[in-house]
Amino acid sequence: MEIAPRPPPEPAVVVMESSQISEPAGPPRKRAENGRRAPALLGSAIALAALLVLSLVLSLGLGARQLSPAEVWHGLVDADSAAYTVVHQMRLPRTLLGLLAGVALGVAGGVMQALTRNPLADPGLLGINAGASAAVATAAGLFGVATFQGYVWFALAGAAVVAVLVYAVGGGRAATPARLALAGAAVNAALYSYVNGTMLLDAASLETMRFWTVGSLASAQGGTAAMMTPFVAAGLLLALALARPLNALALGDDAARSLGAHPARVRAAAIVAVTLLCGAATAACGPIVFVGLMVPHLVRALTGPDQRWMLPCCALLAPVLLLGADVLGRLVARPGELQAGIVTAVLGGPLFLYFVRRKVRA
Numbered sequence: 428m429e430i431a432p433r434p435p436p437e438p439a440v441v442v443m444e445s446s447q448i449s450e451p452a453g454p455p456r457k458r459a460e461n462g463r464r465a466p467a468l469l470g471s472a473i474a475l476a477a478l479l480v481l482s483l484v485l486s487l488g489l490g491a492r493q494l495s496p497a498e499v500w501h502g503l504v505d506a507d508s509a510a511y512t513v514v515h516q517m518r519l520p521r522t523l524l525g526l527l528a529g530v531a532l533g534v535a536g537g538v539m540q541a542l543t544r545n546p547l548a549d550p551g552l553l554g555i556n557a558g559a560s561a562a563v564a565t566a567a568g569l570f571g572v573a574t575f576q577g578y579v580w581f582a583l584a585g586a587a588v589v590a591v592l593v594y595a596v597g598g599g600r601a602a603t604p605a606r607l608a609l610a611g612a613a614v615n616a617a618l619y620s621y622v623n624g625t626m627l628l629d630a631a632s633l634e635t636m637r638f639w640t641v642g643s644l645a646s647a648q649g650g651t652a653a654m655m656t657p658f659v660a661a662g663l664l665l666a667l668a669l670a671r672p673l674n675a676l677a678l679g680d681d682a683a684r685s686l687g688a689h690p691a692r693v694r695a696a697a698i699v700a701v702t703l704l705c706g707a708a709t710a711a712c713g714p715i716v717f718v719g720l721m722v723p724h725l726v727r728a729l730t731g732p733d734q735r736w737m738l739p740c741c742a743l744l745a746p747v748l749l750l751g752a753d754v755l756g757r758l759v760a761r762p763g764e765l766q767a768g769i770v771t772a773v774l775g776g777p778l779f780l781y782f783v784r785r786k787v788r789a
Contacts, residue, residue, distance in 0.1 A: 533745020642768020717775025
């Protein structure tokens with residue numbers, strides 16, 4: 428008796444309600460974390476903006492002659508006020524210069540640390556500040572230039588030439604963070620030796636530049652901030668546009684390419700942005716140190732490594748630090764004053780040693 432083969436069972440169809448279907452856990456969880464972080468990041472930015480406003484008021488009010496907030500306001504808006512001359516001719520140009528130079532140095536420091544993936548980097552690492560300083564020293568020693576209008580073009584040219592030189596020595600399109608840092612350190616040492624030699628050989632240059640070389644806001648004039656603004660604005664906009672590519676570059680060149688970034692183009696654009704920012708700031712108030720080093724570390728503790736938040740917050744906090752150093756220098760040495768570059772160096776030196784020791788322990 429033959430037995431017919433039993434047909435294969437039909438596959439069971441399981442009908443699930445839409446409420447029982449769950450999405451993958453990864454992306455929604457990440458979006459939820461970003462949603463929770465956004466209010467905290469926004470709150471940090473608002474707090475930094477309020478701190479910046481307070482530092483502007485203190486910079487206008489404190490000095491050899493103390494002004495109350497009401498006197499500062501009347502000095503700004505009332506031409507008949509007794510404080511009008513002090514505010515408009517002395518304090519306001521200095522405050523605006525500190526604001527712009529702080530923005531430039533802070534954002535340049537953030538870009539440099541992201542570009543080199545080195546937490547100890549600052550705008551002087553690639554020798555860009557040294558290039559601007561060497562060009563200004565040459566202008567003062569050979570051509571008798573003594574104003575910002577003349578300094579700025581020499582400073583930008585010197586910063587640009589050194590940036591291209593460092594980029595070429597560091598490997599060009601094949602440049603790596605380590606090569607860029609080594610090339611910048613070598614160029615930096617050589618150029619600052621040239622600056623010191625120029626000043627020692629020329630007594631007129633020494634007298635002209637002895638305050639400029641330590642970094643100061645005291646030489647600010649009414650039109651300095653206005654002439655500096657286009658350069659800082661262009662560098663700032665370019666740096667902010669590079670925030671997302673710099674985030675990709677932090678993962679390594681291969682990962683950045685897979686995300687659609689072009690590492691060579693990003694590095695070249697970042698060097699252009701740093702050149703504009705550092706060239707303008709150095710021409711206006713000299714090579715102020717440690718602002719570009721300290722600020723990104725302080726901001727990173729609030730925002731994390733995301734450059735889209737970090738760079739704008741650097742632009743808010745760096746002027747607070749620079750203006751605070753300038754105000755402190757006015758107060759501790761009254762009726763004279765300490766230059767802002769000296770104060771930032773005194774504050775930044777111990778912080779730099781702390782970061783070096785922490786990195787060595789890590």
